[in-house]
Amino acid sequence: MSATSRHGPVFAAVDLGATSGRVITGRVGPDELVLSEVHRFPNTPARLPDGLHWDVLGLYQSMLDGLRAAARGGHVVSVGIDTWAVDYGLLDADGSLLGLPFHYRDGRNTVAAEEVLTHFDAQELYGIGGLQHLPFNTVFQLAAHRPTAQWPAARTLLLMPDLLVYWLTGSVGAEVTNASTTGLLDARTGDWSDALIGRLGLERSLFPPLREPGERAGILLPHVTGSTGLPAGTPVTTVASHDTASAVAAVPATEPGFAYVSCGTWSLAGLELDAPVLTEESRAANFTNERGVDGTVRYLRNIMGMWLLEECRRTWAREGKATGLAGLLADAARAKPFAAVIDPDDPEFLAPGDMPSRIDAALTRTGQTTPAGPGAYVRCVLESLALAHRRTLLAAARLAGRELTRIHLVGGGSRNELLCQWTADATGLPVTAGPAEATALGNVLLQARAGGLAGGLTDMRRLVARTQELRHYAPQGDTRAWERAAGRLTARP
Numbered sequence: 001m002s003a004t005s006r007h008g009p010v011f012a013a014v015d016l017g018a019t020s021g022r023v024i025t026g027r028v029g030p031d032e033l034v035l036s037e038v039h040r041f042p043n044t045p046a047r048l049p050d051g052l053h054w055d056v057l058g059l060y061q062s063m064l065d066g067l068r069a070a071a072r073g074g075h076v077v078s079v080g081i082d083t084w085a086v087d088y089g090l091l092d093a094d095g096s097l098l099g100l101p102f103h104y105r106d107g108r109n110t111v112a113a114e115e116v117l118t119h120f121d122a123q124e125l126y127g128i129g130g131l132q133h134l135p136f137n138t139v140f141q142l143a144a145h146r147p148t149a150q151w152p153a154a155r156t157l158l159l160m161p162d163l164l165v166y167w168l169t170g171s172v173g174a175e176v177t178n179a180s181t182t183g184l185l186d187a188r189t190g191d192w193s194d195a196l197i198g199r200l201g202l203e204r205s206l207f208p209p210l211r212e213p214g215e216r217a218g219i220l221l222p223h224v225t226g227s228t229g230l231p232a233g234t235p236v237t238t239v240a241s242h243d244t245a246s247a248v249a250a251v252p253a254t255e256p257g258f259a260y261v262s263c264g265t266w267s268l269a270g271l272e273l274d275a276p277v278l279t280e281e282s283r284a285a286n287f288t289n290e291r292g293v294d295g296t297v298r299y300l301r302n303i304m305g306m307w308l309l310e311e312c313r314r315t316w317a318r319e320g321k322a323t324g325l326a327g328l329l330a331d332a333a334r335a336k337p338f339a340a341v342i343d344p345d346d347p348e349f350l351a352p353g354d355m356p357s358r359i360d361a362a363l364t365r366t367g368q369t370t371p372a373g374p375g376a377y378v379r380c381v382l383e384s385l386a387l388a389h390r391r392t393l394l395a396a397a398r399l400a401g402r403e404l405t406r407i408h409l410v411g412g413g414s415r416n417e418l419l420c421q422w423t424a425d426a427t428g429l430p431v432t433a434g435p436a437e438a439t440a441l442g443n444v445l446l447q448a449r450a451g452g453l454a455g456g457l458t459d460m461r462r463l464v465a466r467t468q469e470l471r472h473y474a475p476q477g478d479t480r481a482w483e484r485a486a487g488r489l490t491a492r493p
Helices: 056-073 108-119 122-129 138-145 160-169 194-199 222-228 243-249 280-284 307-318 325-334 355-365 374-400 417-427 438-450 457-467 479-488
Strands: 010-016 020-029 032-042 046-048 051-053 076-082 088-091 156-159 216-219 235-237 258-263 267-273 288-291 297-303 406-410 431-433 471-473
Touching: 010 056, 010 160, 010 243, 010 438, 020 056, 020 438, 032 056, 032 438, 032 457, 056 076, 056 160, 056 222, 076 160, 076 243, 076 438, 088 138, 088 160, 108 138, 122 194, 122 280, 156 160, 160 216, 160 235, 235 438, 243 258, 243 267, 243 288, 243 297, 243 438, 243 457, 258 374, 267 374, 297 374, 307 355, 307 374, 325 374, 325 417, 355 374, 374 417, 374 479, 406 417, 417 431, 417 471, 417 479, 438 457
Parallel strands: 010 076, 076 235, 258 406, 406 431
Antiparallel strands: 010 020, 020 032, 046 051, 088 156, 216 235, 258 267, 267 297, 288 297, 431 471
């Protein structure tokens, strides 16, 4: 990552992912977009007797530590926060947090989703919220939460980035790109769906006023400036607080007809549209319509992503096996092509735990031979992800009536040369890989735009394309082999 220049304002981006968090500082100019990571910390959930939770207090303290480091490095003029989606905290009438937020991988959600769908037609939910059916969507999590003793005391619901903004500023709001993942936002209007909230038996007052990326959320509270060393009056700027929305804002696309894959723990693969696609065919294909920057729609599908590989590595580490990524990828490159493929979206892969054993079980169910070593498992995972990218993007283009010209693969997965090349091979489309830090770049750029130092979405993307290191992959090999492998991949409807 480039070192920052010595002069000019500093924007501090708090970027919290599902497994780690960072505070990154950035500077923006006409031909300058440079970042520096000042603090990195783990994001480790805690399993308590009632389920799996986020350690949000630890995350908050680590965020303050990172902002303190940012303050030592230059004149910070703004702070922005992005996180993952769907999870939330509940506040009581005094503004105090009612328990640690639940983790979206907690098992309570599956039962709750089934219960909601006994009372609501899936087509009706999709026609309003436009969301891919995932058991951890906020609408289902709330159904799981309502029977608890916490619920009667709840007065305000804040999604994870909004909760952290509240603790920094005392200001309550709901940023729209993250709110669009709840299933309670009207996909057509971009407003809370009062009708759906009412029919679900939820109090409308739980849901704060919406904020758009670029708005000022508030200024740092005195005790925050005291503990971080940031100047009094430092604003917190509303960015695209869903990390995927920030990443898509930083896609270095300079041509029409592009698709994107934001690849990290999850692979979010899709298109940027001007309006949602709410057809029954789109619902049956399980595509989601989430809000993007400047009223755009992120038409995409969630794919399990690099979670599969990282859970394999965690299992191998516990068994004392070598887990260095470079060595595993080299072994994967030498392994037999298409020896085994899995559906990355199999619900069996969602929970933490022994991933190689679950891959074995999935392959046994589908009459395939289990891998003969870590390299073969890695090849199975990466080829399966490339096939999932192919399946998703071709379906998105068909459902939206678009012709694709290029795939932009951003996020941590863009560093994985095998995944990038195999995505190009599987789809038959050129792939531009990078930037790896797309989420932080989008966060910084939206702060800079609010400060008058960056232009619109097109200008931001051109700046990313001019200033960031990108790699290009052309399709190679026999596309028919990928088509045959795709026929073995058991797809969800």
